[in-house]
Amino acid sequence: MVRFKNRWLLVEFLPCSPGTNATTYQPTAGNEMNSRQIWSALKQSVINNFGDIGWGAVSTSLTIKYYSPTTNVCIIRVARDQHQIAWGGVTFLSSIEGRKYIPNVIHVSGTIKQAQLAAIKHNREVVARYRSKAGTPATYQDSYETFLQTSTQEIEALQD
Template identity: 70%
Template structure:
């Protein structure tokens, strides 16, 4: 029996406030995982051609996307994960919104990607709380978000 080996990319899409390609605001709340997949497909096609897209097309999927924190978990075949990584890195525009993609973590199992995503969510929430000037033990809506996002991420299946 042959097992398909995958790589899991944890990517954070940071909205760029410097430039705007349209009148829409650069907010991660307005994009979806389908739009990310479509933009990634077009980016790989434009930079690597049909051969590059053909190498990752059958295995490239967006498993999770959080509009609140802008993190995304992408699955791709192990043999061609560098093409997908390069495509993500070169991605700058999704549906008229300019983003700076930041590959936070690369792992071989979904479990390690889940743990990295949960830890990254906690860091982002801590960053938001610091910007707001609230103490670390303060109970707010971020606590509910952390609980629900942790449950969603842990529910992901390969």
């Protein structure tokens, strides 16, 4: 029996500020995207940059397993042999549903467990960035604490 080998890409989409080249780290209401929009934009990016052959190679295994609109982090699963095409498609992605984003591939792993650990660690770093920007002390209880708990449970519940 042969099992399918996958690669897991942990990607952060940094939203661009309107009219500038700088990125913002604060989540903005009303500009939320979902995993279906990411998948569609990634599909179009692969087709534009690698053609129908590139999309044909990637299409059967490409899935968005997790997306957090608060931190703009997503976990993408793709077959091991075609992960470089998917990675290239993510890198060449510039906008999703007309909104500009800078994709940042944070981690690539061979198992979902390592992707989960990297996602949890990255979520904690992003929340620490939000808190430092807001000037709140580390012991302050805010909505991010519940977000960290729920996102950790969601990420840990992911199955291959």
